[in-house]
Amino acid sequence: MKKALNNILIALVFSMTSFATLANEHGKESHDEKEFDVSEMIMHHVKDAHEWHLWGPEHGGTAIYLPVIIKTDEGIKTFSSSHLYHGEIIHEGENHYYKGVGPAEGFGMFHEKIYALDEHGALHFEDGHVHGNIKPMDFSITKNVTSLFIGSFLVFIIMFSCARFYKKNGAVAPKGIAKFMEPIILFVQDDIAKANINEKKYKKFVPFLLTIFFFIWINNLLGMIPIFPGSANLTGNISVTFFLAALTLVIILVNGNKNYWGHIFAPPGVPKLLLPIMIPIEIVGIFTKPFALMIRLFANITAGHIIILALISIIFINKNVAWGALSVPMALFISILELLVAALQAYLFAMLSALFIGAAVEEAHH
Amino acid sequence: MDLVLPDFGLLFWTGLVFCSLLFLLAKYAWKPILNAVNDRGNSIAEALELAEKTREEMKSLKAENDKILKAAKAERDEILKDAKQTSNEMIEAAKGKSKEEAQKIVDSARDSIRSEKAAAMAELKTHVAALSLEIAEKVVRAELSSDEKQKALANNLASDINMN
Numbered sequence: 001m002k003k004a005l006n007n008i009l010i011a012l013v014f015s016m017t018s019f020a021t022l023a024n025e026h027g028k029e030s031h032d033e034k035e036f037d038v039s040e041m042i043m044h045h046v047k048d049a050h051e052w053h054l055w056g057p058e059h060g061g062t063a064i065y066l067p068v069i070i071k072t073d074e075g076i077k078t079f080s081s082s083h084l085y086h087g088e089i090i091h092e093g094e095n096h097y098y099k100g101v102g103p104a105e106g107f108g109m110f111h112e113k114i115y116a117l118d119e120h121g122a123l124h125f126e127d128g129h130v131h132g133n134i135k136p137m138d139f140s141i142t143k144n145v146t147s148l149f150i151g152s153f154l155v156f157i158i159m160f161s162c163a164r165f166y167k168k169n170g171a172v173a174p175k176g177i178a179k180f181m182e183p184i185i186l187f188v189q190d191d192i193a194k195a196n197i198n199e200k201k202y203k204k205f206v207p208f209l210l211t212i213f214f215f216i217w218i219n220n221l222l223g224m225i226p227i228f229p230g231s232a233n234l235t236g237n238i239s240v241t242f243f244l245a246a247l248t249l250v251i252i253l254v255n256g257n258k259n260y261w262g263h264i265f266a267p268p269g270v271p272k273l274l275l276p277i278m279i280p281i282e283i284v285g286i287f288t289k290p291f292a293l294m295i296r297l298f299a300n301i302t303a304g305h306i307i308i309l310a311l312i313s314i315i316f317i318n319k320n321v322a323w324g325a326l327s328v329p330m331a332l333f334i335s336i337l338e339l340l341v342a343a344l345q346a347y348l349f350a351m352l353s354a355l356f357i358g359a360a361v362e363e364a365h366h
Numbered sequence: 367m368d369l370v371l372p373d374f375g376l377l378f379w380t381g382l383v384f385c386s387l388l389f390l391l392a393k394y395a396w397k398p399i400l401n402a403v404n405d406r407g408n409s410i411a412e413a414l415e416l417a418e419k420t421r422e423e424m425k426s427l428k429a430e431n432d433k434i435l436k437a438a439k440a441e442r443d444e445i446l447k448d449a450k451q452t453s454n455e456m457i458e459a460a461k462g463k464s465k466e467e468a469q470k471i472v473d474s475a476r477d478s479i480r481s482e483k484a485a486a487m488a489e490l491k492t493h494v495a496a497l498s499l500e501i502a503e504k505v506v507r508a509e510l511s512s513d514e515k516q517k518a519l520a521n522n523l524a525s526d527i528n529m530n
Contacts, residue, residue, distance in 0.1 A: 159395035166402035
């Protein structure tokens with residue numbers, strides 16, 4: 001039975017391959033379309049953007065144009081990103097960039113980065129990078145920032161309605177959304193905070209751990225929805241994970257007690273001769289912990305997005321819908337796996353933060 | 367490369383939004399939720415403790431009840447035993463008394479029978495004496511009805527005396 005199933009699968013894959021080859025040849029003959037660049041498409045989707053693309057071709061499709069906020073020497077300038085995307089497309093060698101029109105006059109956008117154009121109204125390139133143009137501070141409400149607003153708003157609404165339930169009904173058995181959220185909240189409180197942090201001190205850190213857990217989880221899930229309001233790779237963006245990890249580091253440093261610093265600058269039981277080696281190692285250790293947090297979340301979520309995009313790309317590489325029979329089930333499988341990863345990474349981030357905080361506030365025991 | 371380089375704008379917004387979210391949630395969500403849930407947990411723990419305590423109390427109460435019941439049973443047995451003994455004693459006493467009484471009655475009956483008998487005997491004796499006297503008188507009268515007979519008797523009597 002299993003063997004038969006395997007044979008069918010193999011036959012299916014082979015037949016699709018031949019179909020795909022046929023289609024490819026046909027495609028080559030008929031028209032010279034721009035070559036589909038998988039890595040460019042994936043990078044474009046994984047990175048931040050000033051528009052929220054909904055459907056249709058990359059240029060001229062339907063998109064939500066998000067506000068651009070840039071700080072120049074003359075002050076803060078605000079305009080819709082449509083003035084960039086619908087501006088002039090300038091090709092310069094291998095690179096092409098958007099030249100802003102209307103309120104975006106004087107700015108150019110290359111790979112979603114906004115630069116001030118020079119006196120000739122152009123960007124200069126060197127080795128595929130913009131060189132010599134001033135890059136104003138970009139506080140734009142980008143795709144990721146919009147997703148951040150939506151995700152945070154969702155977290156707040158969910159938790160606020162939970163809180164309202166308890167406010168209205170008092171300490172009773174939970175119902176509705178509170179019934180779903182309460183075990184998770186209690187899990188974070190008891191199994192993440194209480195289990196890793198000193199019994200007397202853990203209460204102080206519960207709000208932080210809860211917020212970080214639900215923030216990461218909800219935004220991870222939001223990123224898995226393929227269309228607005230999802231699809232942004234927010235928790236897979238290094239800026240976001242950097243901030244979260246930095247916040248954990250700040251909390252560790254602020255709350256680290258005598259015992260914690262003692263273990264760094266005077267590790268007990270270490271010979272004096274080894275101290276010049278041990279102390280730098282311990283100091284590096286302070287930073288590697290949150291660094292690992294930052295990289296873990298970034299890499300896991302970005303990898304999930306890349307895998308799904310790559311699997312879907314199989315169809316476009318081979319230019320044949322039949323490949324969907326292979327790529328869609330695989331993408332579905334990975335999506336389901338990503339559902340698990342979304343919760344797992346939120347759990348890991350909160351768990352490890354709690355562990356590090358716990359180590360920083362641990363009382364000396366001999 | 368810029369995939370792994372933090373972008374200042376997004377960093378700024380993340381910081382702003384996350385910190386506000388942390389503040390808002392801490393104030394309007396985590397505090398009321400955790401307070402309610404932990405209060406409930408405490409009240410459940412208290413209720414359980416109370417139930418346990420009550421159960422213990424019930425247990426001791428039951429033990430006490432058992433003890434009281436046992437004591438009551440023992441007392442009842444004692445009372446029953448006493449009563450039985452008393453009744454037995456009473457019955458015994460009554461039996462003895464009635465026997466005595468009966469004996470007394472029998473004795474008195476016997477006495478009266480005896481005295482009756484004696485009286486009857488006495489009376490009979492008197493009757494017999496009177497009767498014999500009468501008979502003797504009649505005989506004497508008949509013996510003394512004629513002179514010869516009187517003589518014969520006198521002789522007879524005289525012979526008797528002589529013989530003595």
